[in-house]
Amino acid sequence: MNTYKAINLVKRPQPGPITEEIFDVVEKELPPVGDNEILIKQTHMSLDPAMFGWMSPDTESYIPPVELGSVMRSSGVGQVVESNHPDFAVGDRVMGMMGWQEYALSNGQGINKVEADVPDETVLSVFALPGLTATQGLFNVGKPQQGETLVVTGAAGSVGSIVGQLAKAEGLTVIGVVGSDEKANWIVNELGFDGAINYKEGDLHDQLTKLTPDGIDLYFENTGGPIQHLVFERMNAHGRVVVCGMIADYGKQVPDPGPNWIPIIKKRLTIQGFTMPDHFDEIPSLLAKLTPYVMEGQVKYRAHVLEGLESAIDGLNLFFTGGNQGKLMVKL
Amino acid sequence: MNTYKAINLVKRPQPGPITEEIFDVVEKELPPVGDNEILIKQTHMSLDPAMFGWMSPDTESYIPPVELGSVMRSSGVGQVVESNHPDFAVGDRVMGMMGWQEYALSNGQGINKVEADVPDETVLSVFALPGLTATQGLFNVGKPQQGETLVVTGAAGSVGSIVGQLAKAEGLTVIGVVGSDEKANWIVNELGFDGAINYKEGDLHDQLTKLTPDGIDLYFENTGGPIQHLVFERMNAHGRVVVCGMIADYGKQVPDPGPNWIPIIKKRLTIQGFTMPDHFDEIPSLLAKLTPYVMEGQVKYRAHVLEGLESAIDGLNLFFTGGNQGKLMVKL
Numbered sequence: 295m296n297t298y299k300a301i302n303l304v305k306r307p308q309p310g311p312i313t314e315e316i317f318d319v320v321e322k323e324l325p326p327v328g329d330n331e332i333l334i335k336q337t338h339m340s341l342d343p344a345m346f347g348w349m350s351p352d353t354e355s356y357i358p359p360v361e362l363g364s365v366m367r368s369s370g371v372g373q374v375v376e377s378n379h380p381d382f383a384v385g386d387r388v389m390g391m392m393g394w395q396e397y398a399l400s401n402g403q404g405i406n407k408v409e410a411d412v413p414d415e416t417v418l419s420v421f422a423l424p425g426l427t428a429t430q431g432l433f434n435v436g437k438p439q440q441g442e443t444l445v446v447t448g449a450a451g452s453v454g455s456i457v458g459q460l461a462k463a464e465g466l467t468v469i470g471v472v473g474s475d476e477k478a479n480w481i482v483n484e485l486g487f488d489g490a491i492n493y494k495e496g497d498l499h500d501q502l503t504k505l506t507p508d509g510i511d512l513y514f515e516n517t518g519g520p521i522q523h524l525v526f527e528r529m530n531a532h533g534r535v536v537v538c539g540m541i542a543d544y545g546k547q548v549p550d551p552g553p554n555w556i557p558i559i560k561k562r563l564t565i566q567g568f569t570m571p572d573h574f575d576e577i578p579s580l581l582a583k584l585t586p587y588v589m590e591g592q593v594k595y596r597a598h599v600l601e602g603l604e605s606a607i608d609g610l611n612l613f614f615t616g617g618n619q620g621k622l623m624v625k626l
Numbered sequence: 627m628n629t630y631k632a633i634n635l636v637k638r639p640q641p642g643p644i645t646e647e648i649f650d651v652v653e654k655e656l657p658p659v660g661d662n663e664i665l666i667k668q669t670h671m672s673l674d675p676a677m678f679g680w681m682s683p684d685t686e687s688y689i690p691p692v693e694l695g696s697v698m699r700s701s702g703v704g705q706v707v708e709s710n711h712p713d714f715a716v717g718d719r720v721m722g723m724m725g726w727q728e729y730a731l732s733n734g735q736g737i738n739k740v741e742a743d744v745p746d747e748t749v750l751s752v753f754a755l756p757g758l759t760a761t762q763g764l765f766n767v768g769k770p771q772q773g774e775t776l777v778v779t780g781a782a783g784s785v786g787s788i789v790g791q792l793a794k795a796e797g798l799t800v801i802g803v804v805g806s807d808e809k810a811n812w813i814v815n816e817l818g819f820d821g822a823i824n825y826k827e828g829d830l831h832d833q834l835t836k837l838t839p840d841g842i843d844l845y846f847e848n849t850g851g852p853i854q855h856l857v858f859e860r861m862n863a864h865g866r867v868v869v870c871g872m873i874a875d876y877g878k879q880v881p882d883p884g885p886n887w888i889p890i891i892k893k894r895l896t897i898q899g900f901t902m903p904d905h906f907d908e909i910p911s912l913l914a915k916l917t918p919y920v921m922e923g924q925v926k927y928r929a930h931v932l933e934g935l936e937s938a939i940d941g942l943n944l945f946f947t948g949g950n951q952g953k954l955m956v957k958l
Binding site for chain 2: 347384465515518522535538539540543544549550552553554555556558559560561562563564565566567568569572
């Protein structure tokens with residue numbers, strides 16, 4: 295086989311669902327592998343909400359947008375099939391930014407070897423972007439303290455589910471906000487969350503009040519949406535808000551307004567946004583922090599696996615509908 | 627003279643202007659001065675926007691509300707006229723929380739001696755709550771860096787005017803938002819701000835864009851109001867927002883919504899609220915930081931002096947109308 299498939303981004307997405315026409319599926323020749331380069335055969339590639347930011351033309355975003363005409367950006371896991379690089383051998387399992395393509399040529403930058411004996415699905419679900427993001431956001435930004443109450447939105451999502459489990463392991467009371475009863479059951483009965491709110495059902499204010507009788511110390515925001523104002527109102531003095539995602543607003547032409555700032559003064563709150571590209575050089579220390587929790591079985595996950603490269607395109611829309619069940623990825 | 631006047635808070639304020647009926651002006655007997663106590667004759671008392679929080683029944687606020695039936699809380703400057711306290715002598719000039727009254731009995735807690743040879747008006751305008759708040763907020767929360775651009779709202783106010791001058795002294799570009807052309811002239815021509823915006827005039831977006839060609843790194847928020855959204859949109863990556871006051875919203879039954887949180891992620895912003903009561907034990911170090919700027923003449927101020935205890939009541943409404951010109955205080 296001398297050719298492989300790749301998907302290029304050719305147009306910027308419009309507000310609303312992602313459509314096929316913004317992508318171009320192409321057949322490419324396998325490239326020659328130069329000095330200090332490796333060729334990776336990708337086995338699983340990750341779909342993440344951050345991709346909406348990467349596709350957007352907004353030059354103020356945290357990393358440059360994907361250039362039109364180039365391969366769509368994504369992280370993945372795969373096997374080294376050819377190596378002229380001293381740090382990598384044929385057969386090594388690696389993870390890193392590989393793009394929407396079956397093979398990736400790399401100089402090794404940003405590519406990390408995966409030594410842990412876990413399935414590919416675990417690598418992408420726990421050790422890759424979701425776990426690193428959860429670890430950075432919860433520990434380094436949120437600074438959780440035993441006995442505190444955490445509310446996490448998108449709690450059945452790839453990041454939120456790990457945030458909640460790490461917080462439980464640290465002795466916090468953890469309430470998750472999700473979009474279906476099935477997800478609510480999963481995070482409470484399988485992941486051990488203390489409570490769940492399906493934001494599509496019932497009186498949210500009542501549910502939140504009942505589940506957080508001592509108020510909220512730490513708010514890990516993955517979604518935005520109307521629940522944001524309710525959670526914000528229940529923040530305790532010196533509470534921290536970690537802003538990691540706003541998926542409910544990414545597709546909107548006019549994003550919903552946020553909460554008034556008076557509580558920021560009254561409660562002396564800190565609201566902090568972060569994105570992983572600022573912390574890529576901290577990946578080794580983040581992995582060192584995360585790995586023991588995983589190896590002790592404290593981080594369960596659910597992978598939602600799509601089949602075949604092209605399934606990535608429509609797969610992105612599962613983030614808008616909340617139709618994904620667990621970490622979304624594509625098996626190649 | 628064995629009696630003195632004091633003003634008690636007897637009702638909680640309603641939204642809108644402050645009315646006389648929530649206060650009671652009383653005549654009291656001078657109290658006996660016990661062991662380790664001092665009697666202070668107050669000469670100037672300070673009016674501050676924080677008072678709206680202190681009067682409010684909101685038990686979630688940062689310090690307990692003033693109890694109904696007790697003297698209205700305020701800071702002031704005065705002279706020790708009787709002392710049974712080892713740390714204070716008759717004739718000492720002191721500042722601290724003294725309340726709306728002509729004489730204050732104190733055990734010395736929270737009362738600091740003022741050694742600097744400056745007028746009473748300077749003490750209240752610069753060394754008391756406004757200067758301490760500006761110093762804490764700008765340096766310890768905002769972490770200004772030379773060459774950055776700061777926007778401060780309420781820039782002609784007691785805190786904002788000091789924030790801007792300290793930031794100028796640190797080598798930042800400083801733009802102030804004010805409510806009149808007269809104030810705009812004052813902060814630019816007298817205080818040395820790089821630019822001013824009268825939020826009541828012209829196209830705010832255009833003015834802000836012109837005055838902050840390199841975006842905004844540091845946003846010191848004293849007011850809230852519509853300009854908040856415009857400033858927020860121009861924040862640079864890793865920008866910091868110091869939330870110190872929201873005077874535009876304190877009187878509203880339904881406060882205006884804040885900005886959407888997407889920029890918090892995209893720009894990795896930190897938004898942090900603070901109030902001075904959390905930092906009262908840091909007053910010595912804050913004064914040590916502030917004093918050299920004052921003594922080198924880098925902090926100018928304007929005092930707006932009302933006459934007589936009762937003038938305090940209607941004086942509070944100057945915060946809503948923006949009618950105060952400089953630090954508001956009452957001469958007793």
